[in-house]
Amino acid sequence: xxxxxxxxxxxxxxxxxxxxxxxxxxxxxxxxxxxxxxxxxxxxxxxxxxxxxxxxxxxxxxxxxxxxxxxxxxxxxxxxxxxxxxxxxxxxxxxxxxxxxxxxxxxxxxxxxxxxxxxxxxxxxxxxxxxxxxxxxxxxxxxxxxxxxxxxxxxxxxxxxxxxxxxxxxxxxxxxxxxxxxxxxxxxxxxxxxxxxxxxxxxxxxxxxxxxxxxxxxxxxxxxxxxxxxxxxxxxxxxxxxxxxxxxxxxxxxxxxxxxxxxxxxxxxxxxxxxxxxxxxxxxxxxxxxxxxxxxxxxx
Amino acid sequence: xxxxxxxxxxxxxxxxxxxxxxxxxxxxxxxxxxxxxxxxxxxxxxxxxxxxxxxxxxxxxxxxxxxxxxxxxxxxxxxxxxxxxxxxxxxxxxxxxxxxxxxxxxxxxxxxxxxxxxxxxxxxxxxxxxxxxxxxxxxxxxxxxxxxxxxxxxxxxxxxxxxxxxxxxxxxxxxxxxxxxxxxxxxxxxxxxxxxxxxxxxxxxxxxxxxxxxxxxxxxxxxxxxxxxxxxxxxxxxxxxxxxxxxxxxxxxxxxxxxxxxxxxxxxxxxxxxxxxxxxxxxxxxxxxxxxxxxxxxxxxxxxxxxxxxxxxxxxxxxxxxxxxxxxxxxxxxxxxxxxxxxxxxxxxxxxxxxxxxxxxxxxxxxxxxxxxxxxxxxxxxxxxxxxxxxxxxxxxxxxxxxxxxxxxxxxxxxxxxxxxxxxxxxxxxxxxxxxxxxxxxxxxxxxxxxxxxxxxxxxxxxxxxxxxxxxxxxxxxxxxxxxxxxxxxxxxxxxxxxxxxxxxxxxxxxxxxxxxxxxxxxxxxxxxxxxxxxxxxxxxxxxxxxxxxxxxxxxxxxxxxxxxxxxxxxxxxxxxxxxxxxxxxxxxxxxxxxxxxxxxxxxxxxxxxxx
Numbered sequence: 001x002x003x004x005x006x007x008x009x010x011x012x013x014x015x016x017x018x019x020x021x022x023x024x025x026x027x028x029x030x031x032x033x034x035x036x037x038x039x040x041x042x043x044x045x046x047x048x049x050x051x052x053x054x055x056x057x058x059x060x061x062x063x064x065x066x067x068x069x070x071x072x073x074x075x076x077x078x079x080x081x082x083x084x085x086x087x088x089x090x091x092x093x094x095x096x097x098x099x100x101x102x103x104x105x106x107x108x109x110x111x112x113x114x115x116x117x118x119x120x121x122x123x124x125x126x127x128x129x130x131x132x133x134x135x136x137x138x139x140x141x142x143x144x145x146x147x148x149x150x151x152x153x154x155x156x157x158x159x160x161x162x163x164x165x166x167x168x169x170x171x172x173x174x175x176x177x178x179x180x181x182x183x184x185x186x187x188x189x190x191x192x193x194x195x196x197x198x199x200x201x202x203x204x205x206x207x208x209x210x211x212x213x214x215x216x217x218x219x220x221x222x223x224x225x226x227x228x229x230x231x232x233x234x235x236x237x238x239x240x241x242x243x244x245x246x247x248x249x250x251x252x253x254x255x256x257x258x259x260x261x262x263x264x265x266x267x268x269x270x271x272x273x274x275x276x277x278x279x280x281x282x283x284x285x286x287x288x289x290x291x292x293x294x295x296x297x298x299x300x
Numbered sequence: 301x302x303x304x305x306x307x308x309x310x311x312x313x314x315x316x317x318x319x320x321x322x323x324x325x326x327x328x329x330x331x332x333x334x335x336x337x338x339x340x341x342x343x344x345x346x347x348x349x350x351x352x353x354x355x356x357x358x359x360x361x362x363x364x365x366x367x368x369x370x371x372x373x374x375x376x377x378x379x380x381x382x383x384x385x386x387x388x389x390x391x392x393x394x395x396x397x398x399x400x401x402x403x404x405x406x407x408x409x410x411x412x413x414x415x416x417x418x419x420x421x422x423x424x425x426x427x428x429x430x431x432x433x434x435x436x437x438x439x440x441x442x443x444x445x446x447x448x449x450x451x452x453x454x455x456x457x458x459x460x461x462x463x464x465x466x467x468x469x470x471x472x473x474x475x476x477x478x479x480x481x482x483x484x485x486x487x488x489x490x491x492x493x494x495x496x497x498x499x500x501x502x503x504x505x506x507x508x509x510x511x512x513x514x515x516x517x518x519x520x521x522x523x524x525x526x527x528x529x530x531x532x533x534x535x536x537x538x539x540x541x542x543x544x545x546x547x548x549x550x551x552x553x554x555x556x557x558x559x560x561x562x563x564x565x566x567x568x569x570x571x572x573x574x575x576x577x578x579x580x581x582x583x584x585x586x587x588x589x590x591x592x593x594x595x596x597x598x599x600x601x602x603x604x605x606x607x608x609x610x611x612x613x614x615x616x617x618x619x620x621x622x623x624x625x626x627x628x629x630x631x632x633x634x635x636x637x638x639x640x641x642x643x644x645x646x647x648x649x650x651x652x653x654x655x656x657x658x659x660x661x662x663x664x665x666x667x668x669x670x671x672x673x674x675x676x677x678x679x680x681x682x683x684x685x686x687x688x689x690x691x692x693x694x695x696x697x698x699x700x701x702x703x704x705x706x707x708x709x710x711x712x713x714x715x716x717x718x719x720x721x722x723x724x725x726x727x728x729x730x731x732x733x734x735x736x737x738x739x740x741x742x743x744x745x746x747x748x749x750x751x752x753x754x755x756x757x758x759x760x761x762x763x764x765x766x767x768x769x770x771x772x773x774x775x776x777x778x779x780x781x782x783x784x785x786x787x788x789x790x791x792x793x794x795x796x797x798x799x800x801x802x803x804x805x806x807x808x809x810x811x812x813x814x815x816x817x818x819x820x821x822x823x824x825x826x827x828x829x830x831x832x833x834x835x836x837x838x839x840x841x842x843x844x845x846x847x848x849x850x851x852x853x854x855x856x857x858x859x860x861x862x863x864x865x866x867x868x869x870x871x872x873x874x875x876x877x878x879x880x881x882x883x884x885x886x887x888x889x890x891x892x893x894x895x896x897x898x899x900x901x902x903x904x905x906x907x908x909x910x911x912x
Contacts, residue, residue: 019743023758052745055736057583067747068759073736075586076749077579078609084543084576088583088591089736091567092541096587096736114579117572272567279562288564289706292536295560296699299522300352 015051017041022071030212032183032219033063033130039189040070040128047197049097056099057086059106062137063130063209066101080111083118083127090125091269097197100127105135108144108164119173119202121268126196126203130183131166132211133218140214147253150215166206167249171242171261177203178245178261183210184223185230188257195259201267222254233258322508326379328387329462332404333396335372338455343374344694345459345480349473350378351523351696357383371399376694378466380511384807386693388889392465394458395421396437405430413506415461417454435461435502444498445491453495460499467509470500520699526664526690530620531556533668534592536702538709539618540566542592543580545573548632549691550596550622557592574602578619582606585615586748588711588735590675594620597639598629600646600683607681608647609750611773614723614731616675616682618668623687625885634885635689637803638854640863643683644832650770652777654678655832657685659806661695667829669705676709678776679731685831687853689804689887717741721755722748725768729775781833787841791817791824797897798845799825799880802852802864805888809851812890816897823897831864839872847901848877851893856881878904 020041027033044054054072058064060079067074077085082100090098107115107129118125134152135141141154145166149158170178177199179192189207196203208219220226233256238244245261283291329346331339350357357378377387389409395401395416401423408414408430416423418434425432441457456477463470477496481489524532531553534542540561544554557568571577577593584591595603600621610617623639625631643655654674658667664686671682716734718741723731734746746757752769754760787800790810797816801809809825816823826841828834842848850865861869861879869877880896882888 022745051743052737052739068749071743072745073734073738074745074747075583075613076747076751077582078605078750081575081579081606084571084579085583085586087569087576088541088543088580088585089587090583091569091580092584092589092591093587093737113572114576117576272562276562276565276567280565283563286563287706288535288538288708289702291560291563292532292700292702292706295532296522296702299348299524299528300520300699 014048015045017045019051020044020054020071021069023068025069026065027062028136028211028213030210030216031062032132032207032209032211033066035183035186036063036128036130036189036207036209037066037069039186039193043190043193043197047194049197053096054099055089055093055096056101057082057089058101059083059111060137061103061106061135062132062211063101063103064106080106080109081114082106083111083114086125086127087118087121087123090123091272094124094269094273098125100125102127102129103136104129104131104133104143104145104166107131108166108169112144112164112169115170115204116173119170119175119204122174122176122201122265124201124267124269126193126199126205128193128196128205128207129166130207130209132209132215133163134211134215136211136214152214165249167260168246170204170206171245171249175204175261176201176263176265177259179204179259180206180208180255180257182208182219182222182230182257184219184225185257188230192259195262199262201265219254222257228254230254231256233260239263322506323511324391324466324508325511326377326383326387327391327466327508327510328375328377328389329392329394330373330375330390330404330407331394331396331458332371332373332400333394335370337372337396339372339374339396339458342455342459342462343376345473345476346376346378346462346468347694347696348476348523349468351521352472352476353469357523357694357696371403373400373404378510384811385890386887388891392462394462396454397421415458415465431506433505435504437461440498440502441495444494453491456492456495457499460496461502461504462499463496464500464502464504465507467507521696522699523694523696524661525552525692525694526658526661526686527552527622527692528556529661529664530594530658530668530684530686531560533665534618534672535560535564536665536700536705536707537669537672538589538707539592539672540564540589540709541568541581541584542566542594543569543571543577543584544593544595545571545577545599547574547596547599549624549688550594550599550620552691553594553620553622574599575606578603578606578617581617581619582610582613582615585610585617585675586613586733586735588713588733588737589709590616590618590672592618592620592672594622594684596622596624596632597626597642600639600642604642604646605648607653607683608649608651610681611647611651611653612649612750612752613748614679614733614773615748616679618671618675618682618684620668620684620686622691623685625883631885633688635687635804635853635887636883636885637685637687637805637852638863638883639685640802640831640852640854640867643685644867650774652774653680653832654682654777654780654830655685656682656830657803657828658690659803659827659829660697661690661693662697663829664690665697665700672709674780677730678780679733680773680776683832685803687804693804711735713737713739715739715741717744720744720746722746722757723753723755723769723772725755725772728779729772730779777833781836784830784833784835786837787826787828787835789824789826789841792822793824793841794844795822795824796846797821797823797901798842798848799823799893799897800828800848800850800864800868801825802828802831805851805853808888808890809893812851812893812897815890816894828864831867834867834871838868839874842872842874842877846876848874849880849897849900850877851880851888853882853888855883
């Protein structure tokens with residue numbers, strides 16, 4: 001797909017994270033998402049992704065408010081459908097950096113099917129899933145990652161359903177970059193995000209992000225400052241070993257943090273571009289008018 | 301039902317033709333067999349031959365929902381001059397099996413020809429309503445081809461028979477057959493031609509010839525079905541991204557686009573579901589160029605939420621709905637015009653969008669181009685309401701002028717601002733977008749959202765703002781409405797009855813008008829191409845008639861009128877608007893429309909009394 005580049009009057013000056021700040025976040029005080037947002041600003045400042053090329057997409061949820069707080073192009077789509085929306089952008093605009101932000105409801109419940117298919121097709125984008133294990137925007141209902149026994153307004157006597165294991169799900173679906181981090185450790189968030197952005201393919205980060213209002217202290221077990229243990233993925237873990245990654249993902253909470261899985265597999269973006277190049281070579285780069293005329297001559 | 305001395309003009313033509321020595325201007329042939337018999341191929345070849353010899357053509361096909369086996373028919377109407385509908389009654393019924401004979405004999409007109417396979421069919425010889433011609437189709441085909449290729453090639457034998465019966469251009473047919481089977485093995489081509497020639501040389505007792513056409517079509521005619529016309533219309537309009545999920549009878553559009561788009565530098569994605577398909581299209585449109593998605597009724601139901609997002613965010617989008625019988629899984633391979641309400645209103649909230657319905661195969665092509673351009677110009681979703689009858693109908697139509705028609709959709713990434721307001725409250729109410737990649741001069745970047753927003757796109761739930769933005773989204777359709785042409789009128793502007801139709805029923809309504817006027821009835825017809833917004837001048841148009849009947853393939857509903865009739869009554873508060881409806885999953889026949897119209901006129905109160 002051809003993409004015209006904008007011609008700028010002068011080379012863009014370096015921007016700072018201040019230039020990326022938009023509306024003040026509407027999140028509750030103490031929300032884990034603040035740290036992810038500020039880490040993201042710092043990272044963009046460091047990487048200097050061209051300002052106009054940053055495109056943030058989200059579905060619905062507290063964390064899906066993310067694009068409003070970033071002064072960059074962005075879209076706030078429907079609950080669960082952010083991933084296919086971002087797919088439409090990614091496939092038609094190879095010049096852009098597409099970021100998906102959302103929560104566990106968007107990713108694993110209402111949009112669960114889309115996550116699987118974007119992963120297996122290896123659509124080029126970075127998806128940061130802010131997992132708070134509760135529905136916060138609608139004020140404390142059970143989420144697909146809520147642990148069994150969790151009391152919510154929809155499970156007043158405690159959740160009886162087995163939660164989804166996010167890492168297992170995305171590895172099984174075919175994601176080519178799978179990492180897990182914790183919003184209380186911004187340096188680790190930044191490291192995971194940077195590696196995800198540099199990955200050519202569908203990169204997913206599950207970021208534990210505490211809901212201070214409806215599920216406080218949920219992730220203290222993994223927060224050293226609260227007496228927990230932040231256990232990194234072992235240094236000798238082979239990130240291309242799918243079964244090993246799966247085994248790591250099966251360890252009980254708080255589990256491991258870091259890159260579980262990373263392989264290089266052609267993206268759909270690249271495969272479609274190849275399909276186009278082959279098809280256009282076959283028709284000797286005929287123009288649309290020539291192609292249509294040839295086709296319709298055969299219909300005579 | 302008293303036909304009031306009505307004469308069937310086609311039967312008259314037949315009588316005249318007989319006097320001229322078996323000359324005909326128009327013939328309806330129905331081929332009835334099983335789905336694996338290749339009868340669609342016969343129809344396809346006849347249609348393409350007609351297109352090449354300046355004959356007009358229209359076909360009607362039912363494909364069973366099962367993959368293989370089961371009855372299947374293909375009806376082709378060949379005529380000199382304009383052919384408007386698949387035809388009421390069949391002139392020639394080709395019956396491959398006993399069940400084909402039994403099921404379809406009632407459609408054969410009095411004096412018509414039953415051409416049956418005497419190896420399989422035992423007709424009732426006591427019946428003299430028609431002429432029966434038995435041909436041992438199966439055994440003669442086996443004899444011609446040899447071997448054990450049982451049942452293969454019968455379609456080509458029948459094509460040969462019909463070519464002889466109607467004195468068709470055999471040289472052209474042979475060329476088409478060779479071209480079609482090019483790339484297959486020599487054996488296949490040889491067998492096809494052997495079977496065809498065996499049929500052609502069979503000594504038939506009855507032959508005809510077509511009157512010659514006075515009108516030569518410049519540039520030649522192309523022969524396509526409605527779905528092909530939509531797919532290539534999208535390509536001509538510059539659509540370079542689409543996404544969809546397979547569903548009958550939409551699927552062939554996405555099959556074509558998947559195969560063709562890469563040649564045009566584009567991508568078509570088979571999405572995981574209908575929701576993802578429309579979301580991908582919304583994303584691609586947001587990224588700067590109009591994208592296309594499509595489906596049939598069940599898929600439109602699923603896409604409705606995202607259509608609402610595109611209305612709210614004012615993102616251009618083209619959604620093709622090839623209607624089938626509903627609700628639920630309904631009748632996947634039958635026609636119905638019962639998605640009008642969901643096309644106009646489907647989605648929560650006040651959700652104005654554009655709805656256009658093509659009326660013929662060429663109109664499928666041009667409507668799709670128009671839909672893309674309206675979506676761009678008004679930044680709004682446009683629904684193209686086709687239907688199963690158009691999807692499978694094969695018509696000959698003039699070669700489009702691609703040099704004039706083909707367009708590219710520009711991606712405008714020129715710097716914007718300062719004070720860029722995508723949703724400014726302008727007189728025309730149309731949003732202006734800066735797609736991602738656009739540098740913003742004042743450093744403030746826009747966000748596109750499904751939340752109610754202010755002029756900058758920021759979420760805003762202030763009461764006055766919502767009222768303002770709802771009005772703005774409505775206003776741009778009012779701007780479009782004022783620019784639309786008046787409805788097409790067929791017949792004089794004054795009379796007793798105005799038949800109003802939309803979509804694929806246009807042709808049969810015009811034939812109905814011809815027949816009614818030939819019988820002395822003062823009937824005219826109006827065709828509505830734009831269903832949202834409605835075309836201006838409709839009220840004045842209806843003012844010229846005592847009664848208005850809206851002819852549509854959907855249910856007469858609780859109060860006696862169908863979906864468009866309900867919309868017109870709600871819009872114009874005129875109780876003289878009534879419905880002529882049918883829900884048997886088949887296209888209208890002129891006879892059916894006339895019958896219902898006359899019954900309603902006889903049984904209902906005079907319009908003045910009814911309105912009092």
